[in-house]
Amino acid sequence: MLTTRQGIRPLGPADLDAFLRLVALDPVVNVFADYRARTTSLEPRWLGGEMWGRYAEGELVAACHVGANLVPIGADEDDARAFGERALTRGRTVSTIVGPQDAVRSLWHTVAGVWGRPRDVRWNQPHMQLDGEPLVEADPHVRRTTRADLAEVYPACVAMYTEEVGVSPEHGGGAELYRARVLQLMSRGWSFARFDESGRLIFKAEVACASPHAAQIQGVYVVPDLRGRGLASAGMAAVAQIVRREIAPVVSLYVNDWNTPARRAYERVGFVESARFSTVMF
Incomplete structure (x- = not known):
């Protein structure tokens, strides 16, 4: 009405x-x-x-x-x-x-x-986008994940979410629903990762949503012991290339303003700020 x-x-x-x-x-x-x-x-x-x-x-x-x-x-x-x-x-x-x-x-x-x-308020979140070729060399080892990778991908998704949001997605019995979401992204071809020689996941990212105009990236994660070595920049360059070629012409994301390493990594790839987001979490 x-x-x-x-x-x-x-x-x-x-x-x-x-x-x-x-x-x-x-x-x-x-x-x-x-x-x-x-x-x-x-x-x-x-x-x-x-x-x-x-x-x-x-x-x-x-x-x-x-x-x-x-x-x-x-x-x-x-x-x-x-x-x-x-x-x-x-x-x-x-x-x-x-x-x-x-x-x-x-x-x-x-x-x-x-x-x-609220549980948390994040007023300043740069919204960034890339509509051209990455400015750094893409990691050739980044690939789409499959259900066979779930044992490595799912714990990394939980770790990233917990680090970013401050509470585990499994909290309060949410593990089954969250696992289903991870599998859904895999089935759509929206989950990407790099694995080392031993099969350990060392970088990952997902497409959260997409339209004919753009795709939004979420869940960018590098294992803690390998941070600061350029894995995020090279990995995101690879993800951006695949997404722009096969999903949507513009790649976007938003990031916390205090996350300086992530912002620098995205800027190296060629992402530019185009808006400001805010998030209020309960």
């Missing part, structure tokens, strides 16, 4: 074309929303939540993904406040608020007094 005061209503399959026009205004930043729309046709039962749209003079001007993540899309600060006010009517059901910095900040300030203290 349309909320007249805010011009917000849940979107559905009939709104798909309008939604794709909205995300196409910034297709690299909006790759997650674009991917979700194309894979679900905005059907709530496939989304596992809702996609809200905000209208002005009959035109879709902003949206917000409401599932495990609350993600503002094409939203200015006023749009984000409106989405936050709507979110307050249903209580907190999300584990993160993530997206462009100004919109996330406005949305969070709207709900903060009710939703309580």
Whole structure:
């Protein structure tokens, strides 16, 4: 039902074309929303939540993904406040608020007094992208992983997630669901790794989501004892080449501003900052 005061209503399959026009205004930043729309046709039962749209003079001007993540899309600060006010009517059901910095900040300030203290807040996360050839030589040993690699890939995914987020993805009985996600990425050809001569995984990265316009990388990880040796730069150069050749023309990611080694590695590869993201985690 349309909320007249805010011009917000849940979107559905009939709104798909309008939604794709909205995300196409910034297709690299909006790759997650674009991917979700194309894979679900905005059907709530496939989304596992809702996609809200905000209208002005009959035109879709902003949206917000409401599932495990609350993600503002094409939203200015006023749009984000409106989405936050709507979110307050249903209580907190999300584990993160993530997206462009100004919109996330406005949305969070709207709900903060009710939703309580977050587990972590990361206000400054450079969003970086690469739309050409890498500036460093790609590691020729990086390859797609398969189910046969699971014994090495899965522990590395858990280690990376725990190091990045501060809590294990297996916490609270989440191991089965997380393992299924790792296998899903493998089956799509979205999981990449390098293994040493003994078969030990020493570098990995995954594609989190992709559209015809862009692919977003997640889970970049180098084993601790081999960090500082250029594995991340060479590995990411290899991943970027494969992704640009076979999945999408632009490769993107976002990184914590305090993670200087990672930022330098991406810059060496040729990634440039194109936006700022923020993440609020519960």
